[in-house]
Amino acid sequence: MSEICCRKTKAGLRTKWAGLILPGAAFFVMPKCPMCLAAYIALATGLSVSVPFAAGLRTAMVVFATGACFYFSLRIYQHLKFQKSP
Numbered sequence: 001m002s003e004i005c006c007r008k009t010k011a012g013l014r015t016k017w018a019g020l021i022l023p024g025a026a027f028f029v030m031p032k033c034p035m036c037l038a039a040y041i042a043l044a045t046g047l048s049v050s051v052p053f054a055a056g057l058r059t060a061m062v063v064f065a066t067g068a069c070f071y072f073s074l075r076i077y078q079h080l081k082f083q084k085s086p
Contacts, residue, residue, distance in 0.1 A: 020076060023068035026061070034058055 031037045034055035042048050049057075 020072035023065040026065045030061060
């Protein structure tokens with residue numbers, strides 16, 4: 001019975017780590033300047049956006065990715081803190 005619990009616990013922790021890695025990857029591939037973001041949006045969708053809109057969108061993406069990193073870090077911390085040790 002305990003083996004099943006341990007497997008579920010380890011699998012749950014892997015899933016939580018994946019949730020932390022994805023927002024981190026978003027920081028890695030996020031363009032640094034608003035003009036680059038506007039150009040990427042134009043290339044991907046064919047829609048042009050203004051540079052101030054792209055700057056606001058980039059700020060929103062940074063805030064969202066930072067919040068996601070904190071959220072998933074907290075979930076991993078809680079998982080490790082409340083895990084029963086053998």
